[in-house]
Amino acid sequence: xxxxxxxxxxxxxxxxxxxxxxxxxxxxxxxxxxxxxxxxxxxxxxxxxxxxxxxxxxxxxxxxxxxxxxxxxxxxxxxxxxxxxxxxxxxxxx
Numbered sequence: 001x002x003x004x005x006x007x008x009x010x011x012x013x014x015x016x017x018x019x020x021x022x023x024x025x026x027x028x029x030x031x032x033x034x035x036x037x038x039x040x041x042x043x044x045x046x047x048x049x050x051x052x053x054x055x056x057x058x059x060x061x062x063x064x065x066x067x068x069x070x071x072x073x074x075x076x077x078x079x080x081x082x083x084x085x086x087x088x089x090x091x092x093x094x
Contacts (some may be wrong), residue, residue, distance in 0.1 A: 027079055034072075034076045038069065038072060039070070042069055045066040
């Protein structure tokens with residue numbers, strides 16, 4: 001009886017080799033998707049300010065929309081910096 005051996009090599013469909021690299025890749029994708037949305041929201045809040053025409057309640061609504069847009073942008077852009085900071089801290093401890 002002949003012994004037949006088949007060597008098979010599987011390629012990882014997800015390129016990152018570690019969990020840290022996978023999470024950073026997910027964060028990069030999120031930034032690329034959400035950044036255009038932030039830009040559109042800033043344009044929309046500009047429209048809200050222009051269309052308010054001095055109406056105090058509409059100006060307050062536009063101001064709140066701008067504040068929440070800036071907060072969202074800071075969260076999105078700060079997530080990667082925070083992840084890199086945590087990664088550097090964990091590497092320093094190990």
